Amino acid sequence: MTEDKHIKEQKIVDQLSGTFQNLTGKVKRERRVEVSVEKKLIPSVLSYVKDQLTFTHMSHMSCVDWLEDEHFELVYILWSPELKVQLLVKTLINRENPVIENVDMIWGQLNTYQREIREMYGIQFTGLVGREEFVLEDWDEMPPMRRDFDTAEYIKDVFFERPGRDGAKDVREVIATRSGEEIPELAKKYSRD
Amino acid sequence: MPNDKKSQKIVDIIQNAARKHSLFVLAYGTGCGAIEIPPTMTSRYDAERFGIRGMATPRQADVLLVTGYLATKTLKRVIRAYEQMQDPKYVIGFGSCTINGGMYWDSYNTIKLLDKYIPVDVYINGCMPRPEAVIEGFIELQGLIKDGKANGATKYKENIDWYRANQKKVIKNWNMPDYNW
Numbered sequence: 001m002t003e004d005k006h007i008k009e010q011k012i013v014d015q016l017s018g019t020f021q022n023l024t025g026k027v028k029r030e031r032r033v034e035v036s037v038e039k040k041l042i043p044s045v046l047s048y049v050k051d052q053l054t055f056t057h058m059s060h061m062s063c064v065d066w067l068e069d070e071h072f073e074l075v076y077i078l079w080s081p082e083l084k085v086q087l088l089v090k091t092l093i094n095r096e097n098p099v100i101e102n103v104d105m106i107w108g109q110l111n112t113y114q115r116e117i118r119e120m121y122g123i124q125f126t127g128l129v130g131r132e133e134f135v136l137e138d139w140d141e142m143p144p145m146r147r148d149f150d151t152a153e154y155i156k157d158v159f160f161e162r163p164g165r166d167g168a169k170d171v172r173e174v175i176a177t178r179s180g181e182e183i184p185e186l187a188k189k190y191s192r193d
Numbered sequence: 194m195p196n197d198k199k200s201q202k203i204v205d206i207i208q209n210a211a212r213k214h215s216l217f218v219l220a221y222g223t224g225c226g227a228i229e230i231p232p233t234m235t236s237r238y239d240a241e242r243f244g245i246r247g248m249a250t251p252r253q254a255d256v257l258l259v260t261g262y263l264a265t266k267t268l269k270r271v272i273r274a275y276e277q278m279q280d281p282k283y284v285i286g287f288g289s290c291t292i293n294g295g296m297y298w299d300s301y302n303t304i305k306l307l308d309k310y311i312p313v314d315v316y317i318n319g320c321m322p323r324p325e326a327v328i329e330g331f332i333e334l335q336g337l338i339k340d341g342k343a344n345g346a347t348k349y350k351e352n353i354d355w356y357r358a359n360q361k362k363v364i365k366n367w368n369m370p371d372y373n374w
Contacts, residue, residue, distance in 0.1 A: 136302065137266040138365040144301050151301050158363060160306045162293040 008083055009033050012053060020045060034088045039074075039100050042091055046076060046106050049089070054082045058107035063117045067147040070095045072123060093123065102128040120145035205341060212255070212281055213335045214244040219254035221274055224261015226287040226321050233324040240324075245331055251277040256334070257311075261321075262290035262303045265363045268310060272360060275311050276372045282346045283338070285330055286313040289320045296320070309359045312345030 006027045013025035016035055023045070025035035037045050049055040055078040064073040076089040093100055102125040104111040114125045119134040122143035133139075142149045176183050222230065233240045234247060248254040251274045263271060275284065286307045289295035294305035307313055314337060317330035337343035349356060361367050 137269070140365065149301075151299055154301050155299060155305075159294075159304060160309050160359075162306055 006030060009085060012083070012085060012087065015053065016045070016049070019048065028088075031085050032088075033085055034090065036090045036092075039091045039093055042074075042076075042089070043101055043103050043106070045089055046078075046103055049078060049087060050106060053080065053087075055080045055085075055087050057081060058109055059086070061110060061113035061117070063121050063123065063145075065095075065121065065145070065147045067095075072098055072121060074100065074117075074123075098123040099126060100124075101126055104128065119143065122146065209339050209341055213338045216243075216245045216256050216283075216331065216334070217248035217254045218245060218256045218258055219251055219274065219278070220247045220249060221251075221257070221271075222260050223263055223267050223271065224288070224290060226258075226260025229287075229321050229324060229327060230258070230260065233327045238324040238328060240328060240331065243328065243331060243335070251275075252279055254278055255282060257282065257284045258287055259284065259291050259307055259311075259313075260287040262295065262297045262300075263307065264302050265304060266302075268304055268360075269364050269369070272311060272364075273369055276369075280346055281338075281343075283314045283334055283343050284311055284345055285334060286316045287327075287330075288322060289318060292316055292318060304363060310356065310363075312349045312356075314343045314345045 006029075009027040009031070012033050013027060013035065017023050017025055020037060020041055023035055023037050023041070025033065028034050035045075057079040058076070059079050060077040062075050062077070064075065066073060071092045071094055074091050074093065078087045078089065079085075080087070091100070098121070100123065102114060104114060111128070111130060114128055115130045115134045117123050118125060118128065119132075119136060119139075120143055136144070141154065144151070172183060172187065175181075218230075222228075230247075232238055234245075240246070245256075251257075255278075257271070257275055257278065259271060275282070284307075286292060290297055290303070291307040291313070294300075294303065297303040298305060304310060315330050315334045317326055319326050322330070334343060
């Protein structure tokens, strides 16, 4: 039933998997298509969907850090004004040596997104032109958006903390005692010692 | 003019009374608090009746308003603006972000306690403080000036090494000019 409903979406997936090897695609829902490709295919897939499948608008590019699986996932989010379909092109990169080809010749705005991802995740884009520093200044730690960057530890080292009031009470406990309730076990770890 | 303590005291009283009624605020907005300044200055709350008005450059201003969170990158600019200001100069910390980090308490890139980096004369709490609270804070500052207690700039000059050490802890690449005030 779903396949009858999403004819144009299914057509995009068929066209892409017919053209490229090792490409897995699926229709997420109406007007939402998701494909995963190898990282070496990214430039050709992006140029193909732009020129042949009318995905002319580059909405966004983002990165997901899959720490447990030891890879980064880059997501290129595209929009076709003609088909009214959003296409997510995903690819996985090795976490140890995160290098991928620069594709800002296809959409100029990718330059900005890629520079941001380079700074925040430490992913290198081969041939990317632009200053190494983007938003942060004099940053010499691990890229801060990586999940193994310990923010709590870092702020304890670098910044000052204002000590709380003497006799400050735990809000959760005060409310619980006032209304005669018990704090659930899962909320107890957030309580003040 | 005889240069004895008594007459100096009289001069100070007159000076402070005059300073109190003309506070020129540096038009430098950081964070979200800058949006509270236009209503404070314009007809509804009309801060100019207290002698508070905006001024374009640090060298002409008396008061530095730090209106919200400061990224370490912005802190560098704020310190530079503060050091350019001429005496007498005062700092007002605005909102909970300057007091204890506010909602950015666990951010890796914003400072939490403003008074470790530049001397703060008056804190206004709130997130964000409304124009009434802002004017209240300015009146507090005027009271301090009148009593001769708003001496943040002197404190800064005396403890410059301590402040510098704190500043250099977050601003790693220190390439700022030294002002010989």
